[in-house]
Every structure is written in structure tokens, then in C-alpha cells.
Amino acid sequence: MPHLASHIIQLPVFSVQDGGILGRVQKLIVNPDDFKIVMLQVHLQTKFRPRYLLPHDIKLVDNNKLIIESANDLAEDEDLVRLKPYIKQPFLLCGANVVTQSSKKLGRVNDFSLSTNDFTATKLYLKSRSIWQFFYASHIIDRNMVVDVKDDNKTIVVKDSTIKLQKTSPSVLPAKS
Numbered sequence: 739m740p741h742l743a744s745h746i747i748q749l750p751v752f753s754v755q756d757g758g759i760l761g762r763v764q765k766l767i768v769n770p771d772d773f774k775i776v777m778l779q780v781h782l783q784t785k786f787r788p789r790y791l792l793p794h795d796i797k798l799v800d801n802n803k804l805i806i807e808s809a810n811d812l813a814e815d816e817d818l819v820r821l822k823p824y825i826k827q828p829f830l831l832c833g834a835n836v837v838t839q840s841s842k843k844l845g846r847v848n849d850f851s852l853s854t855n856d857f858t859a860t861k862l863y864l865k866s867r868s869i870w871q872f873f874y875a876s877h878i879i880d881r882n883m884v885v886d887v888k889d890d891n892k893t894i895v896v897k898d899s900t901i902k903l904q905k906t907s908p909s910v911l912p913a914k915s
Contacts, residue, residue: 740851740860741799743832749799751780751791755808763804764788766852767828768859770887775857776824778804780812790818790825793857829891836864836877838898839885844877847894862894 743766750759761782769776778791789812798805806812815825836844845866850859862884864877879896886895 739854742849742851744849749804752803752805753808760809767824768831770829773859799854835893840898
């Protein structure tokens, strides 16, 4: 079932074993290669340093809470050796600039939908400002349109949506009357 990232962020994390709320989701950290959620950063109510929750430890994403088995599913950054690069330089989809292959700026990612079956981003919701910066236009980009993520992890490149037409020779055009 798809959910919006803005809905998942700030959801309380509920532990079945402990029978209570452990903390709240702060960030969704994404792998820029396949747009899968690598981990969720959780702010605990009793700790100053955030903990990390791997998607396979999530039992259920409900409308008003995220359910896990126990507090042991929340890991410290020292425990996640393979995922250190994502912790040190996290790729956060929200706020990333989106440009086309022809370098046309489309806007910034405002939100994205993700499938809770495999925790993959499926659609990107963009906000772009007009010339006067008073009116906002929105775009929805499907994940299949993404071509690349630039090295700075702040820019997403998508396919151009224009169709190149072949030029016709003037002899084919009707004569002016």
C-alpha cells in the first residue's frame, strides 16, 4: 500500500513487546541508486542520539503509527557498519533539485510516495516556482523517469518529456495562396 513520506515522517514508533511508543520517525534515508529506503532515523524520547530502524524490522505502517517488534530493532549508528556511508552522507529525497536531461529545472522534491511492501519510492511530487515566485506549479514524476542522481546527492536528473520531430522539407509544405 502506498504512503506519502510526509505522512511517515513524525509517525510514532510503537513497540509490541514493550507496549508503548519508543520515539518518532525523523528522516527517511534513501539509496540513490534504486530509491529504496535504506533506514529510518528515529528520535527516541529518552535518548539524545538518534537510532536507526531498518525497513525489514517494520511489522506494520498504520495511519497513525509505525509498529515494530521491540526496542532491540532500533540500532545505534556504530552497529550499522555496512550502512555508515548512508549515515555520514544521507540522501534525502525531499528537498532534492530535479532537472531534465536538457538541464531544464523542474523544481524540488516536496514529497514522495513509497510502497510499504518493499519500501521503494514510486512517485516524486515536485514544487516549482514561477517567475514571480508567488504561484506554485506542481509536477508528479514517476520513478521510471529518473535517469541519474548527481554526485552531490542533491540533484536528480529525469528524462525529457519532449518528443523530437523530424524536420520536413519545404517542398512538402502546401504552397501559400
